[in-house]
Amino acid sequence: MASPLDASFFFRPVLDVARDLLGCVVRHGETAGVIVETEAYHESEAACHAHVGLTPRTHFLFGPPGRAYVYRSYGIHALLNAVCEPEGVGAAVLIRALEPLEGLDAMCARRGLDRVEDLCSGPGKLTQALDVELEHNGSDLSEGPIRIEPAAASWEEVEPVLGPRIGITKAADLPWRLSAPGSRYVSRPRPR
DNA sequence: CATGGGATTGACT
DNA sequence: GTCAATCCCATGC
Numbered sequence: 648m649a650s651p652l653d654a655s656f657f658f659r660p661v662l663d664v665a666r667d668l669l670g671c672v673v674r675h676g677e678t679a680g681v682i683v684e685t686e687a688y689h690e691s692e693a694a695c696h697a698h699v700g701l702t703p704r705t706h707f708l709f710g711p712p713g714r715a716y717v718y719r720s721y722g723i724h725a726l727l728n729a730v731c732e733p734e735g736v737g738a739a740v741l742i743r744a745l746e747p748l749e750g751l752d753a754m755c756a757r758r759g760l761d762r763v764e765d766l767c768s769g770p771g772k773l774t775q776a777l778d779v780e781l782e783h784n785g786s787d788l789s790e791g792p793i794r795i796e797p798a799a800a801s802w803e804e805v806e807p808v809l810g811p812r813i814g815i816t817k818a819a820d821l822p823w824r825l826s827a828p829g830s831r832y833v834s835r836p837r838p839r
Numbered sequence: 840c841a842t843g844g845g846a847t848t849g850a851c852t
Numbered sequence: 853g854t855c856a857a858t859c860c861c862a863t864g865c
Contacts, residue, residue: 686846694846704861721847722858728846741846771847781860814846834847841865852854 651794654713661687661731661738665825668729668740669807670798675777678753680745680767682795683827684834686812688728690737693817697737707785708737715793717774717784724771727779729788729795743770743813743824745777746832753778769834808838 652671657664665687672679690697690708696718697708707716707730716728716739728739745767747754754766754776767773774780779793788795807825812818813834826838 688846696846699862702862718846719858719860721845722860724847726846743846769847812846816845842863844862845860848857850855 649796651789651796652713653789654711657712657729657731657788658733659731661689661740662823664729664731665740665823666807667798668742668795669805669825669827670802672748672796672798673727673742673745673773673777673793674749674796675779675793676750676753678750678777679748680773680777681748681798682742682744683746683830683832684742684744685825686741686743687823687825688739688741689732692821694812694815694819694821695737695739697739701737705737708739710734710785713788715779715783715786715788715791717779717781719781720771725774725780726770727774727783727793741770742773744768744826744830744833745773746830747776764831768832772834810838 665685688695697705711734714730720726727742730739732738747766766776809822810824812824826833
């Protein structure tokens with residue numbers, strides 16, 4: 648396994664990071680997966696939690712880049728983001744889907760399923776499969792329990808599919824959802 | 840302090 | 853296709 652990405656990778660415009668995270672590996676304990684779908688969020692647009700300014704919830708969104716921002720969605724699911732851009736700017740990339748890579752048995756047990764395509768094909772699914780919870784909010788993605796490792800060189804040539812972000816009501820027109828073309832492990836609705 | 844709304848998922852018609 | 857589950861937190865009184 649390669650050494651994790653450091654903070655400089657995330658100290659860049661959030662859309663660039665969302666693009667370059669495709670192909671990277673998220674690892675937690677014995678489980679790991681390749682990122683095949685991301686979404687970018689920035690304080691300048693209304694769909695981003697940081698749009699309301701600095702609150703207890705958005706504390707880590709405005710913090711230094713390279714940390715995790717984990718929050719609970721719909722009272723049920725934990726969603727995993729990577730904080731980007733300089734400290735003081737609220738921006739993050741939501742990890743929306745992974746191609747399962749290691750620890751498939753543990754993922755199946757946590758998910759209560761056995762179809763590989765269903766293990767991590769959604770932002771709430773992958774956190775369940777990798778056992779990511781709210782306690783990981785603010786943890787360091789280079790040195791903490793959850794780490795992100797660089798993509799294989801072959802991913803440099805991949806052209807991501809762009810589309811509107813999922814499940815939002817504000818700023819729904821921005822094409823800031825990025826998917827690996829043709830992947831069977833992306834979430835629904837499947838991009839064109 | 841009460842209320843309402845989600846960056847979702849799985850079960851069901 | 854519809855819909856409920858469930859909890860954190862932002863907002864407003």
